Amino acid sequence: MKKTMLFAAMAAVAMTSCNQNEMEGPEMQGGSQLAEIKIGQTVEGLLTKAAINKGDVVEATIIASPGAAPSDWTTFVPVTENTFGSASDAWNAATFANVAVGSFEAGTNMAVGLNPTLYAKSTEATDLTGATLTGVAPKGTVAQGKVTFPAIDGQQDVMIAQTTAQNKVTFNQGVGSIDPFQLNFEHKTAQLRFRFASLNTTGNGAWVGANIKVKSVTVKKAYLPTAVRLGTPTSEVIWTNTPQSVLLDNFTIAEVLETYNSAGDNKPDFITVDKQALVKPGVGVEVDVVLTVDGKDKSYTAIKPMKDGSALTTVEGMYHNISLTVKQPIVPTGSPEIVATATVTDWGEGDEGEAELK
Known part of the structure; x- marks a missing residue:
């Protein structure tokens, strides 16, 4: 590390x-x-x-x-x-x-x-x-x-x-x-970073040309540091006794792109929002997301990013890139799906997670 x-x-x-x-x-x-x-x-x-x-x-x-x-x-x-x-x-x-x-x-x-x-x-x-x-x-x-x-x-x-x-x-x-x-x-914490892309695989999604922005990300069931207990030879972090919610909002970087394969990797073009969460490592990740589409809120709840088919678990001293892909509905009344995946990058770099919003 x-x-x-x-x-x-x-x-x-x-x-x-x-x-x-x-x-x-x-x-x-x-x-x-x-x-x-x-x-x-x-x-x-x-x-x-x-x-x-x-x-x-x-x-x-x-x-x-x-x-x-x-x-x-x-x-x-x-x-x-x-x-x-x-x-x-x-x-x-x-x-x-x-x-x-x-x-x-x-x-x-x-x-x-x-x-x-x-x-x-x-x-x-x-x-x-x-x-x-x-x-x-x-x-x-x-x-x-x-x-x-x-x-x-x-x-x-x-x-x-x-x-x-x-x-x-x-x-x-x-x-x-x-x-x-x-x-x-x-x-001593794990860092969670969130990035977003909008995927329109059919070419006729209801949000084509829409202004899609990330309004908020809420990290749920997280344990947060409150203090360090001094010790000889080892000092340790004291965490909250009960799980907390961490609200990230008012982003400077928030506009989700609709472009694809700009890097030649056959993947959506992601943007990373400019706020992160620092939480207790070794705990699973669950998030709520609110997007605005042409000024109207779209909410997604209880998203659990996955890593290689299993739930992402955070690691001390690592930052985890959580990729949230918005899959556009065919009609405006449809419920778009969020697909979430995760990678971990050494801050150390930890596993990445991913999920789809659909």
Whole structure:
């Protein structure tokens, strides 16, 4: 599976791209026992058209645990603000932030900005403290051993970077530094993409020349991510207890084509609507679709995309192309059929599904 890679480097050099009061915290002097955490990033999923696209601003929760990660994360007390006065202050868990929002622009080489700045702490005599890092995207609220997301809407591209091994601070001429961390962010949802075509095999369908648009797609019986339960060594997604419906509508790309074989593949020409659903993997897919034909709604319910004759089952970290083919009726009063098939593309790419609307 392709992964989102974040590289966390701890150094004593301050970021020059942001205001010290906003991002950096107190300046560290020579002989400091603190090493500032710095993060760079790449987003490999952009190469496979992940839910996060090039240019998007990504915000993740970054957690720095002094020393080893807690065996019981319910005992972890989040601190989201640095309130110590200077580098000469004695270490106090209540005055040094251990949770920050890491922000970066996907598809660029820009460093990740941490707000607030996170520090690793040690003593020159022992070099025993250091830190571990854990990452969860999108950003959320850390409490009671969980990172809870602000929205439950089927639009959250949930990724987890499992807790790293402990890195220790070392000193050179009294200035602390720490070996780089590597956080491997993995997608934890399955992504559903929907594409549509209009098929008029007889040449005299009732909708020839009609304006056909996708009004809405509703993903039914889906389980959605609500939070991540922090754990050592493994953190896990918490899903809704009961199945939910995810409504996708107000598409920018919505007009269904009537053309065929433009690519020379003897297949209808599909358009892909510009919204996706991100759901719990390992669960079957069922959707309702509403089309408008010359301004009049046509509804299709309980469509179950198929893959090689069997119901499509979603896979973690994969996006599934669900192809919905509208088979035009012969007369305007006829009920058009939707034929649904599915393929899976690595975001990872998963199985595709398909169905006919007829």
